[in-house]
Amino acid sequence: MPAHTDLNEALAALTDKLRSLNDLVTANQFMVEALARQGEELKQMNGAGTKDMLRRQARARFHPDTGTAPNAAALAILEDVLGLQQESAEIIPFPARA
Incomplete structure (x- = not known):
């Protein structure tokens, strides 16, 4: 039974990490799409206006x-x-490997 519990805990931890990674990908995709669609407009704005x-x-x-x-x-x-x-909105860095 302990091996089963360890496996379940490992799978739960992996699931949490995958959810976090997916959330980072979603956030980065939003930023990339915004920059692609509105890049010129964003470049003309100041940092605070862009971020707002x-x-x-x-x-x-x-x-x-x-x-x-x-x-x-x-x-x-x-x-x-x-x-x-910071002065500009940038792509969100992924965490370094642990």
């Missing part, structure tokens, strides 16, 4: 209650990245 616009668009898409494609985890990633005090 992207944040509004992310909320419209991913908000868990009102979004067109609800995804609270992806929205949290985007809110975190777009809320930083």
Whole structure:
């Protein structure tokens, strides 16, 4: 039975990591699509304006209650990245291998 429990725990951990990775991919896909569609417009805006616009668009898409494609985890990633005090919005780096 302990081997079965260990396997279940390993599968649960793997499932959590895959969900996290999927949320990062979703957030990055949003950023790539926004940059592809609105790149010129975004380049003409200042950093704060760009991030505000992207944040509004992310909320419209991913908000868990009102979004067109609800995804609270992806929205949290985007809110975190777009809320930083950096000058520009960039593709979100994936975590380094542990």
